[in-house]
Amino acid sequence: xxxxxxxxxxxxxxxxxxxxxxxxxxxxxxxxxxxxxxxxxxxxxxxxxxxxxxxxxxxxxxxxxxxxxxxxxxxxxxxxxxxxxxxxxxxxxxxxxxxxxxxxxxxxxxxxxxxxxxxxxxxxxxxxxxxxxxxxxxxxxxxxxxxxxxxxxxxxxxxxxxxxxxxxxxxxxxxxxxxxxxxxxxxxxxxxxxxxxxxxxxxxxxxxxxxxxxxxxxxxxxxxxxxxxxxxxxxxxxxxxxxxxxxxxxxxxxxxxxxxxxxxxxxxxxxxxxxxxxxxxxxxxxxxxxxxxxxxxxxxxxxxxxxxxxxxxxxxxxxxxxxxxxxxxxxxxxxxxxx
Amino acid sequence: xxxxxxxxxxxxxxxxxxxxxxxxxxxxxxxxxxxxxxxxxxxxxxxxxxxxxxxxxxxxxxxxxxxxxxxxxxxxxxxxxxxxxxxxxxxxxxxxxxxxxxxxxxxxxxxxxxxxxxxxxxxxxxxxxxxxxxxxxxxxxxxxxxxxxxxxxxxxxxxxxxxxxxxxxxxxxxxxxxxxxxxxxxxxxxxxxxxxxxxxxxxxxxxxxxxxxxxxxxxxxxxxxxxxxxxxxxxxxxxxxxxxxxxxxxxxxxxxxxxxxxxxxxxxxxxxxxxxxxxxxxxxxxxxxxxxxxxxxxxxxxxxxxxxxxxxxxxxxxxxxxxxxxxxxxxxxxxxxxx
DNA sequence: TTGAAAGCGCTAACAT
DNA sequence: ATGTTAGCGCTTTCAA
Numbered sequence: 284x285x286x287x288x289x290x291x292x293x294x295x296x297x298x299x300x301x302x303x304x305x306x307x308x309x310x311x312x313x314x315x316x317x318x319x320x321x322x323x324x325x326x327x328x329x330x331x332x333x334x335x336x337x338x339x340x341x342x343x344x345x346x347x348x349x350x351x352x353x354x355x356x357x358x359x360x361x362x363x364x365x366x367x368x369x370x371x372x373x374x375x376x377x378x379x380x381x382x383x384x385x386x387x388x389x390x391x392x393x394x395x396x397x398x399x400x401x402x403x404x405x406x407x408x409x410x411x412x413x414x415x416x417x418x419x420x421x422x423x424x425x426x427x428x429x430x431x432x433x434x435x436x437x438x439x440x441x442x443x444x445x446x447x448x449x450x451x452x453x454x455x456x457x458x459x460x461x462x463x464x465x466x467x468x469x470x471x472x473x474x475x476x477x478x479x480x481x482x483x484x485x486x487x488x489x490x491x492x493x494x495x496x497x498x499x500x501x502x503x504x505x506x507x508x509x510x511x512x513x514x515x516x517x518x519x520x521x522x523x524x525x526x527x528x529x530x531x532x533x534x535x536x537x538x539x540x541x542x543x544x545x546x547x548x549x550x551x552x553x554x555x556x557x558x559x560x561x562x563x564x565x566x567x568x569x570x571x572x573x574x575x576x577x578x579x580x581x582x583x584x585x586x587x588x589x590x591x592x593x594x595x596x597x598x599x600x601x602x603x604x605x606x607x608x609x610x611x612x613x614x615x616x617x618x619x620x621x622x
Numbered sequence: 623x624x625x626x627x628x629x630x631x632x633x634x635x636x637x638x639x640x641x642x643x644x645x646x647x648x649x650x651x652x653x654x655x656x657x658x659x660x661x662x663x664x665x666x667x668x669x670x671x672x673x674x675x676x677x678x679x680x681x682x683x684x685x686x687x688x689x690x691x692x693x694x695x696x697x698x699x700x701x702x703x704x705x706x707x708x709x710x711x712x713x714x715x716x717x718x719x720x721x722x723x724x725x726x727x728x729x730x731x732x733x734x735x736x737x738x739x740x741x742x743x744x745x746x747x748x749x750x751x752x753x754x755x756x757x758x759x760x761x762x763x764x765x766x767x768x769x770x771x772x773x774x775x776x777x778x779x780x781x782x783x784x785x786x787x788x789x790x791x792x793x794x795x796x797x798x799x800x801x802x803x804x805x806x807x808x809x810x811x812x813x814x815x816x817x818x819x820x821x822x823x824x825x826x827x828x829x830x831x832x833x834x835x836x837x838x839x840x841x842x843x844x845x846x847x848x849x850x851x852x853x854x855x856x857x858x859x860x861x862x863x864x865x866x867x868x869x870x871x872x873x874x875x876x877x878x879x880x881x882x883x884x885x886x887x888x889x890x891x892x893x894x895x896x897x898x899x900x901x902x903x904x905x906x907x908x909x910x911x912x913x914x915x916x917x918x919x920x921x922x923x924x925x926x927x928x929x930x931x932x933x934x935x936x937x938x939x940x941x942x943x944x945x946x947x948x949x950x951x952x953x954x955x956x957x958x959x960x961x
Numbered sequence: 962t963t964g965a966a967a968g969c970g971c972t973a974a975c976a977t
Numbered sequence: 978a979t980g981t982t983a984g985c986g987c988t989t990t991c992a993a
Contacts, residue, residue: 285736285762287986298964303988313962328758330736334676335986338969343673345716353705354698362692366719375733377684378717380705397624397669397970399714419667423624539905563900566878568907626970637980642972652978674970677985736986 286327294327295319306331337398345375346589347400349391351383351408351432356532356560357578358406361430364582365404372590374401383471383505385412392416395425402426402589404582407434409471409505426592426600430585431576432476440592440603442585446476449574449609450483453528453556456572458491460554460617462526465498466517468510468534472502480530480558499524503534510534514541518553526617529557535571551620558609569615576609625666634658645670681740684714685928688730688744690722690771695871695899696917697745700769703921704743711929713740722810722844724751731755734764741765741928743921746773748810748844765931765939769924770915771815779931779939781924781946785815788913788948789822792867792895795911797830799893799956801865804837805856807849807873811841819869819897838863842873849873853880857892865956868896874910890959897948908954915948 288306292299297316305312305320312320323329337343348365350358362378369376377400381388388408393416395403403425409432417437420427427439435441457465467484469477481500488495501517503510517524518541529535535557539549547553549569556572557564564571584605592600627645631638636655644651644659651659662668676682687704689697701717708715716739720727727747732755734742742764756776759766766778774780796804806823808816820839827834840856842849856863857880868874874896878888886892888908895911896903903910923944931939 289986299987300965300989301963303986304963307988311962316962328735330732332677332736332986333733333738334673334682335969336988337673338671338677338971339986339988341969353692353701354695356693359693359698362717363719366692375716375738376718377714378701379715380702393669394672394714396667397671399672536902536905543905561900561902563875563902563906566875567902567905628970638971639973639981640979643979646972650978655978671970674985675972677969677987678971678973680985 285332286329287332288329290327291320291323291329294323341398342401343398344373345377345400346586347377347379347391347395347403349379349381349388349403349405351381351406353378353380356562357431357576360560360578361406361582361585364579364584365586366582367579368583368586368590374590381408383409385410388412389416392420395420396423400425401593402428404428404430404585404589406430407432407474409474411471411473426589428585428589428592428600428603430581432474435475438601440585440588440600440605442581442588442605442607443476444576444581444609445606446479446609447483447486449558449611450480450528450530451487452483452611453480453558453574454484454487456611456613456617457526457528457554457556458487458493460526460550460619462524462554463493463497464522464524465526465528466524467498467500468514468527468529468538469500469502470531470534471505477530484528497522503537507533507537511537511541514538515545518542518545518547523553525553527553527555529555529559532557532559532561535559535573539567539571548620549616550618554617556617564612565614567616569618572614572617573612574609575612577607581607624671625668626671627668629666630659630662630668633662676737680737682737683712684716684739685925686716686718686730686734686739686742688718688720688727688742690720690745690747692717692719695901696770696915699899699917700745700921700924703918703923704925705921706918707922707925707929713929720747722748724749727751728755731759734759735762739764740932741767743767743769743924743928745769746771746813748813750810750812765928767924767928767931767939767942769920771813774814777940779924779927779942779944781920781927781944782815783915783920783948784945785818785948786822786825788897788950789819789867789869790826791822791950792819792897792913793823793826795950795952795956796865796867796893796895797826797832799865799889799958801863801893802832802836803861803863804865804867805863806837806839807853807866807868807877808839808841809870809873810844816869823867836861842876846872846876850876850880853877854884857881857884857886862892864892866892866894868894868898871896871898871900874898874912878906878910887959888955889957893956895956903951904953906955908957911953911956912951913948914951916946920946 379391430442433441559573718730769781772780898912
């Protein structure tokens with residue numbers, strides 16, 4: 284049995300109230316008593332029962348992070364950012380994965396309706412399942428901060444990157460490199476990050492002299508094998524693209540795979556770039572030009588907002604909307620092909 | 623305020639006990655009452671307060687996962703394996719990172735001494751800080767399962783891969799490929815996985831006709847820049863290695879970087895292989911030969927053991943020791959260099 | 962400066 | 978089949 288406040292009280296012949304106050308350094312308690320209590324607590328390895336105090340105080344010192352997937356360099360890094368501030372604040376972090384399934388997202392949020400966590404950081408699942416579960420959480424006064432994949436119709440804080448600008452920059456970069464037929468590889472249509480990036484792409488094309496008809500957006504199947512098939516078909520078509528933008532990391536890598544298989548040279552035949560946060564980008568052959576998101580900082584920023592809301596109740600998350608810039612890292616996959 | 627069992631009782635003019643029993647489908651309660659309770663609970667979005675029941679029952683339906691780093695393909699995948707079984711069992715998962723710092727590991731485990739979690743899955747930090755914190759946890763009857771990076775002196779369950787065999791296989795593979803001067807790139811000396819892999823390397827060399835003196839183990843600095851420097855120096859030396867084994871993922875990638883910089887051709891000049899779980903391995907140029915660990919399964923297996931211990935108290939983790947095989951994936955980086 | 966006691970929401974033994 | 982009650986460990990008001 285773990286040692287409790289009662290044990291300490293008995294041992295020191297004090298009341299539990301005194302112990303409790305001494306442990307939190309209350310001004311009501313004499314310095315000498317505090318000393319004795321702390322000493323014994325330390326000697327007996329006393330650790331307060333977190334559930335008893337959570338129950339009593341109505342707060343858990345725990346936050347939840349809900350992401351599509353941990354095994355993804357972007358989310359892994361943003362979790363690091365979140366963790367860095369949670370640790371400073373002495374908070375614990377529960378991590379949940381939706382695996383891109385809307386139903387799981389709903390089920391997970393369901394569990395937060397009774398004080399399990401003091402707040403939630405979430406990046407929405409690709410397979411959207413409406414927004415009722417978000418609304419309900421907010422209605423229950425559980426602070427919610429979206430990061431990266433946000434939901435614009437819900438009145439919660441948002442931390443994201445400038446996806447439209449990024450899509451624009453990426454397209455611009457390929458146009459400047461001389462591409463005439465750009466193919467954009469997209470994932471889940473309903474994700475804000477995808478539609479925003481595509482909007483940026485469309486804007487860049489519209490502004491350019493290049494006719495829209497030459498360029499294309501390919502919505503790839505969620506199953507990798509299928510997506511690969513789509514891609515191969517595209518690359519074997521008569522109007523083969525000479526530039527590819529993968530809107531998510533996995534699609535850029537898939538493009539490499541397809542080009543290798545079809546013996547297309549990157550960047551000679553096809554220039555490839557992608558939204559990606561993996562360190563391996565620089566080590567691919569040729570090294571991959573990327574739009575890199577500030578993953579760690581986005582997580583950090585989102586967590587900072589959440590804790591602000593937790594600390595001062597008058598701070599409203601409803602109108603917080605932060606946008607952090609992504610950066611274009613030019614590498615060999617969109618170069619001229621000369622050394 | 624969230625709705626409680628009391629609210630339901632009042633509304634239905636029943637006692638809290640009846641509600642509680644009805645909610646857990648007790649045989650004592652009439653079908654009709656159950657029906658009414660469930661219906662109301664659902665209508666009011668009743669979610670039980672987890673802390674109240676944890677406090678009462680003395681168990682939290684929560685486990686902790688302690689890993690060096692989430693942003694690492696091996697750990698991310700093993701977390702997935704763990705999560706898959708936690709979800710089946712309806713458990714919540716707290717994730718903590720040590721960032722390879724022994725002190726943090728101690729501080730984290732400290733928090734588990736009073737029921738916060740029902741059990742712990744842990745992969746030890748590189749910067750070891752003794753084993754007292756493990757012993758104390760076990761002494762407090764918190765079930766502990768080590769995975770991948772285990773601690774052999776503590777009587778807790780262990781799930782690992784056959785690191786010695788893997789080291790042997792890797793070395794064997796390079797010898798067969800004709801390497802005469804193999805360099806093994808090692809990380810933290812005190813980690814079991816590192817010393818075991820080196821033992822396998824030594825065994826393979828000893829068995830071969832190749833003189834031990836030609837081969838070398840390079841202990842790389844934890845800071846990547848420094849490790850890079852060490853590596854470049856090695857590759858510029860008079861007795862340049864013609865085979866490299868990176869004992870952790872980052873070191874294999876570093877070898878690529880160094881070879882690129884020094885214009886050494888892989889696999890012509892140097893054959894490179896590494897312990898790695900990243901999907902990018904197949905996409906590197908040349909594709910990287912790897913020893914791939916069963917990351918997901920190791921996590922899954924470790925979690926299964928833990929839940930076994932949680933369910934049947936007479937099941938002892940002390941003597942559980944599971945070894946899962948890693949596989950050698952031969953790719954171009956250790957080939958002959960011909961197409 | 963210290964202590965007594967109520968109560969957070971839930972469960973389970975023990976009535977009825 | 979349903980109800981009463983004690984209590985998990987802690988915090989907090991109020992009293993001494």
